[in-house]
Amino acid sequence: MTCAFGVTPESGARPAVRGTGFQVASRLGVTAVSPVRPYTVTFGSAGLKTRYTPYLTAAARQLREAGVRIRIGGGESVAADRCPPRGHIHYTQAYRPVRRGGYSLGLPCTAPPDGVAAGGVVTMDSEYFDGTWDIAPYKLRNTFVHELLHTLGLDHPNRDLDGDGTAGPYECVTGPGGVRPVMCSPNGGHRTPESAGRLTRFDLDGVRALLANAQRQGAG
Numbered sequence: 741m742t743c744a745f746g747v748t749p750e751s752g753a754r755p756a757v758r759g760t761g762f763q764v765a766s767r768l769g770v771t772a773v774s775p776v777r778p779y780t781v782t783f784g785s786a787g788l789k790t791r792y793t794p795y796l797t798a799a800a801r802q803l804r805e806a807g808v809r810i811r812i813g814g815g816e817s818v819a820a821d822r823c824p825p826r827g828h829i830h831y832t833q834a835y836r837p838v839r840r841g842g843y844s845l846g847l848p849c850t851a852p853p854d855g856v857a858a859g860g861v862v863t864m865d866s867e868y869f870d871g872t873w874d875i876a877p878y879k880l881r882n883t884f885v886h887e888l889l890h891t892l893g894l895d896h897p898n899r900d901l902d903g904d905g906t907a908g909p910y911e912c913v914t915g916p917g918g919v920r921p922v923m924c925s926p927n928g929g930h931r932t933p934e935s936a937g938r939l940t941r942f943d944l945d946g947v948r949a950l951l952a953n954a955q956r957q958g959a960g
């Protein structure tokens with residue numbers, strides 16, 4: 741978009757919803773992440789907190805460094821198909837939450853006020869943990885982060901790169917070493933033990949765009 745002499749007002753400017761390697765979940769009404777309000781990760785039980793926290797700490801640190809006020813909280817109960825209290829990102833576990841083996845589900849609370857992410861729910865597939873689904877450790881780490889970023893308003897950045905008319909599975913830009921965004925569908929992210937479970941630079945660009953959108957629209 742070209743603006744003539746900056747006549748577009750600062751407030752009310754259209755949010756950036758896509759860029760290289762990222763896609764904002766504007767289809768779900770989320771276009772921003774608050775740089776001011778806190779986000780708290782909660783868990784369906786104390787046992788899940790113990791099991792899940794190690795998968796989330798590195799990404800939470802990256803998000804804080806990028807300007808998201810996120811912390812790991814404790815257990816709470818949230819009714820099925822309900823949004824948790826505002827700002828809470830609730831992790832729970834169920835057998836095949838999308839009725840497909842090995843798939844987990846992360847959703848933001850849809851259409852939050854001003855499009856500013858207000859939390860959401862992540863349902864991890866129980867099969868990863870009961871031995872019935874064989875998932876590589878790096879892929880599991882990345883799945884935790886992929887679903888977390890869904891709740892903050894990132895969507896799949898798949899694009900029709902080969903020009904066949906559809907943005908297919910794994911059809912995402914790659915960085916050094918062929919690394920796809922962790923938000924790539926059905927999965928992506930770093931594969932090494934040191935880097936799995938971390939946002940790639942594409943995903944960080946997406947988070948920065950979400951934060952900038954909040955500032956652009958003057959929303960907290």
Ligand SMILES: [Zn+2]
Pocket residue numbers: 886890896923925
């Ligand atoms: Zn996804």
